[in-house]
Each structure stands twice: as C-alpha cells, then as structure tokens.
Amino acid sequence: MKKKLYMAVETDEYELPLYVADTSRELADWSGFSIGYVLSAISHGYSGKKAGMRFLRVEVELEKDFK
Structure with a gap:
C-alpha cells in the first residue's frame, strides 16, 4: 500500500526535512x-529559494501488517 507524505525541506544540496x-x-x-x-x-517544482524551504510530495510503500 502506498501513502503520500508532504514535506518541507531545506533548499541546500542536502534537502534535510x-x-x-x-x-x-x-x-x-x-x-x-x-x-x-x-x-x-x-506541482511546478519550485526551488524554494525565495520561500526559504522547498515543498515535496513523496510516496512511501507501507508494509502489510502480518499477524
């Protein structure tokens, strides 16, 4: 199952969350x-330089809960 997460990251090369x-x-x-x-x-992939942060949407794969 995939889940979408929304992130604000730094604008430098490391893009730390x-x-x-x-x-x-x-x-x-x-x-x-x-x-x-x-x-x-x-959606437009703004660099975030003016805002001081970059916004991203990422999809993460969730593991199924096995019982």
Missing part, C-alpha cells in the same frame, strides 16, 4: 503559506 505532514493542508498551516502556493510549488 524541516517538517513532514500527512496532508498538504497541514503543511500549509505549519509553513504559513497558502494551500494554493504549497500545491503549486509541489
């Missing part, structure tokens, strides 16, 4: 930017 959220709304609330800006930055 600043914040990880389950929804884009949560990321927007944390960052102080509008939801529209966050989604636009993700």
